[in-house]
Amino acid sequence: MEVKARAPGKIILSGEHAVVHGSTAVAASIGLCTYVSLQVPPSNENDDRLTLQLKDMALEFSWPIGRIKEALSSLGGPFPSTPTSCSAESFKLILALIEGQNILEAKISLASGVSAFLWLYTSILGFKPATVVVTSDLPLGSGLGSSAALCVAFSAALLACSDTVNIDMKQEGWLVFGESELELLNKWAFEGEKIIHGKPSGIDNTVSTYGNMIKFRSGNLTRIKSSMPLKMLITNTKVGRNTKALVAGVSERTLRNPDAMSSVFNAVDSISKELANVIQTPASDDLSITAKEEKLEELMEMNQGLLQCMGVSHVSIETVLRTTLKYKLASKLTGAGGGGCVLTLLPTLLSGTIVDKVIAELESCGFQCLIAEIGGKGAEICFSASS
Ligand SMILES: Nc1ncnc2c1ncn2[C@@H]1O[C@H](COP(=O)(O)OP(=O)(O)O)[C@@H](O)[C@H]1O
Ligand SMILES: C[C@@](O)(CCOP(=O)(O)O)CC(=O)O
Ligand SMILES: [Mg+2]
Incomplete structure (x- = not known):
């Protein structure tokens, strides 16, 4: 089975940084997206790896599932319906998995995106083999919210593959989650953003999840027309x-x-x-x-x-x-x-x-x-x- 997810970047019309300190901000989604494809091999296939391909950078990370299990099984999980923060200890375990992957010095900033992936993947789907491919229209590290779009697209694809969300897999074309699933998706994406940003306000993942234009303050959104x-x-x-x-x-x-x-x-x-x-x-x-x-x-x-x-x-x-x-x-x-x-x-x-x-x-x-x-x-x- 393959599930694809896409999530948009954003612009902040007013209030960046101050929003981290409790002020109101206004943001809108833009027509540039990050795309994630998640392919789970049929259970009879002898593929026991988790592979992440960052297509735009021509990078591939791959781990034997046994290795991930050995490193992270002490964390428990999966717990798809309970968005959970990555503790400093879990983060260390995740970094050890990435250190074995030889990211070039020039691309070291990608390590936080890969860490967010490993946290979201193992927390939502556990220790299943899969191949995950990422592409993006967004420039990275430019203020257009590529980190949030990545976390939202990962979380959407993972939740769609988990048993948590109630969605008819036979429907064709691009689908939108229902309200409660959107809320869950947004919370998971926020946990990913925390790994990349340290102390995010949550505005970027929220506007990427819901789209359109929002007013945002202290975790609460108001949709704006x-x-x-x-x-x-x-x-x-x-x-x-x-x-x-x-x-x-x-x-x-x-x-x-x-x-x-x-x-x-x-x-x-x-x-x-x-x-x-x-x-x-x-x-x-x-x-x-x-x-x-x-x-x-x-x-x-x-x-x-x-x-x-x-x-x-x-x-x-x-x-x-x-x-x-x-x-x-x-x-x-x-x-x-x-x-x-x-x-x-x-x-x-x-x-x-x-x-x-x-x-x-x-x-x-x-x-x-x-x-x-x-x-x-x-x-x-x-x-x-x-x-
Ligand atoms: N498509 C992607 N593939 C891998 N990592 C990504 C991708 N998009 C974003 N990231 C991660 O997010 C970081 C950029 O986030 P950030 O500094 O918040 O800037 P912005 O969100 O404005 O693009 C990258 O260094 C990388 O770790
Ligand atoms: C500076 C800030 O307000 C927005 C950051 O956006 P970006 O990662 O630069 O796209 C931080 C936040 O709200 O989490
Ligand atoms: Mg960002």
């Missing part, structure tokens, strides 16, 4: 960075300056709430689309200023801000910052010629631009009779 067209230019500075380190840096700054940072986080909270209001309030005679876009631009700029206060901007981000400002366009970093991606609002009345010019100028700096489809589907699964 946009009442205006929202077109965003995403500029990838291609400066690599690591969310875990940036999140830890903001926490250290908060420990050093608790009062000042608490004011910064409160200001971000207000900005995110206001941004959600602007997006949801229908345009009227008193509030035109253009006026709404101007409000959004101002809120994005204010949020960017506060992200600078948190210490997560970067010279490459500042170059994007300066470049777009020449065309009177407002931008902010999205995701963890420190490089990665920047969002620029493209107002409805902006001419195509200007958009082409700004993209050409950004690309001449070595950046990569794309115009995202915002607020699409969340996680989906698909069964096939195996190949």
